[in-house]
Amino acid sequence: MKTIRTLATATLFGLTALPVLADAMTLYKDPNCGCCAAHAEYLRENGYEVEIVETYDLATVNKKAGIPIGQQGCHTALIDGYAINGHVPADILSRFFAERPEAIGLSLPGMPMGAPGMGDDPDVELDVVMIDAEGTALPYPAE
Numbered sequence: 001m002k003t004i005r006t007l008a009t010a011t012l013f014g015l016t017a018l019p020v021l022a023d024a025m026t027l028y029k030d031p032n033c034g035c036c037a038a039h040a041e042y043l044r045e046n047g048y049e050v051e052i053v054e055t056y057d058l059a060t061v062n063k064k065a066g067i068p069i070g071q072q073g074c075h076t077a078l079i080d081g082y083a084i085n086g087h088v089p090a091d092i093l094s095r096f097f098a099e100r101p102e103a104i105g106l107s108l109p110g111m112p113m114g115a116p117g118m119g120d121d122p123d124v125e126l127d128v129v130m131i132d133a134e135g136t137a138l139p140y141p142a143e
Contacts, residue, residue: 024049025079039117087115
């Protein structure tokens with residue numbers, strides 16, 4: 001009986017110590033971009049497993065992922081069937097993965113100052129968009 005109780009306690013504490021996340025992500029970035037590496041480190045600090053793949057052809061990655069022109073950030077992560085483009089904050093990623101909408105993914109177009117990896121200003125307002133299954137950009141979370 002003591003063994004079962006010990007096993008149950010170990011399992012409970014083991015599960016509560018880990019954040020509930022989607023699968024590991026592969027982040028595609030330009031080899032010369034430091035802010036993309038900073039964003040990857042931020043994601044790791046927030047519990048994500050991040051593999052970085054350096055490429056000089058991010059346009060092709062975005063096209064294959066379904067990120068429309070005009071909605072592209074400076075790097076693209078592929079995770080659990082979604083594309084995450086740019087410096088999307090971890091709290092928004094967590095909400096998105098909890099909801100699991102029918103969508104291509106999320107984007108924070110451009111390189112907005114104050115975003116995670118771009119100055120990390122917690123008070124900055126960021127215009128994250130969800131790219132729906134048809135490729136339309138919608139404010140996320142919905143206003």
